[in-house]
Amino acid sequence: MVEDTKQAPQRLLDVTDLRKYFPIKKGFLRREVGAIRAVDDVSFFINEGETLGLVGESGCGKTTTSRCILRAVDPTDGQIMFRSAVGEFVDVAKLPQSQLRLLRREMQMIFQDPFSSLNPRMTLLDIVGEPLLNNGIGNRSEREERVADALELVGLRPEFMRRYPHAFSGGQRQRIGIARALVLRPRLIVADEPVSALDVSVQAQVLNLMMELQEELDLTYLFVAHDLSVVKHISDRVAVMYVGKMVEVAVSQELFVQPRHPYTAALLSSNPQPDPRSRSERVVLQGEVANPADPPPGCYFNPRCSYATDICRTQAPQLTEISPEHYVSCHRAEEIELPGVVMADSNGIG
Ligand SMILES: Nc1ncnc2c1ncn2[C@@H]1O[C@H](COP(=O)(O)OP(=O)(O)OP(=O)(O)O)[C@@H](O)[C@H]1O
Ligand code: SF4
Ligand SMILES: [Mg+2]
Secondary structure: OOOOOOOOOOEEEEEEEEEEEEEEEEOOOOEEEEEEEEEEEEEEEEEOOOEEEEEOOOOOOHHHHHHHHOOOOOOOEEEEEEEOOOOOEEEHHHOOHHHHHHHHOOEEEEOOOOOOOOOOOOOHHHHHHHHHHHOOOOOHHHHHHHHHHHHHHOOOOHHHHHOOHHHOOHHHHHHHHHHHHHOOOOOEEEEEOOOOOOOHHHHHHHHHHHHHHHHHHOOEEEEEEOOHHHHOOOOOEEEEEEOOEEEEEEEHHHHHHOOOOHHHHHHHHOOOOEOHHHHHHOOOOOOOOOOOOOOOOOOOOHHHOOOOOHHHHOOOOOOEEEEOOEEEOOOOOOOOOOOOEOOOOOOOOO
């Protein structure tokens, strides 16, 4: 018998039924009168060494999902299973604070705004070295050495470590943010819109740097963006969120060429490169995003969906695997034909 030597990808993160509700309080007694369902029953996984792009319009819950994974906020419900360096799965959602510290070394975040996320009164040495200091790692000279290494990794000269962030451009500041995220040598990086605040010309450089670092350091990325075009080249798989729900998850190529959820197709139609063959059938996104404190009954997307039927207005669809590794939450996913886009084989944004 011939043995199958191809190794199955290993899960690094497995999120199941994640919920984060923010209470709405009113009046003198601050009574709870409702909740913002920022993340409302979200499930997905990330394999070791891959990039999962997480996309959706503003307010759909991308940052809240990211913050739950890092336990920067406590989830309301759900499981966040993370495979630690010793190979054991731990539920980050339920881990006591005392054990979170060790785990946080393995997960780090890159923030959107390189201008406000770096303290202007700290030198690069203090900014990039702070996670080492907070975790009690190394003495001053060892920390300097590790900061120098991290700066080199992101293409900055180690002698810059005595300077302050104002001396650097937007792209360079984001490199500083990346160096800070890397200094503890984490396994998972959650990058929350890491290029959204940068000029388009600089965006491609930072994306390329992140891809090189992934290769070199065996990193796994959750890469958040509100625009599908940004995640196109960096993501192995893409997850699309709408009003706190996961609506579609698929391998990147498949999601772009053959979307199965009308919301994904609508996001793609607003992309500058629609498939010329299907230009006549563009899916236009109409109306306003639903209110996460008062979502419509049935499918949350139904008031904006041109494919909606009666069932969509009464029953919530469930995320279902309709073909291998392709998950969709739509009653009509099997029957409707949606236009995709052409995948150009270029590097960077486009
Ligand atoms: N601390 C909080 N308290 C109350 N509501 C919150 C809090 N944080 C987020 N929200 C609400 O939760 C919802 C999801 O917000 P979140 O920031 O996760 O969205 P997002 O997808 O990251 O949006 P953006 O693209 O604008 O960054 C929004 O309605 C937001 O107003
Ligand atoms: S379930 Fe219905 S309303 Fe929702 S996306 Fe599918 S077709 Fe549209
Ligand atoms: Mg956000």
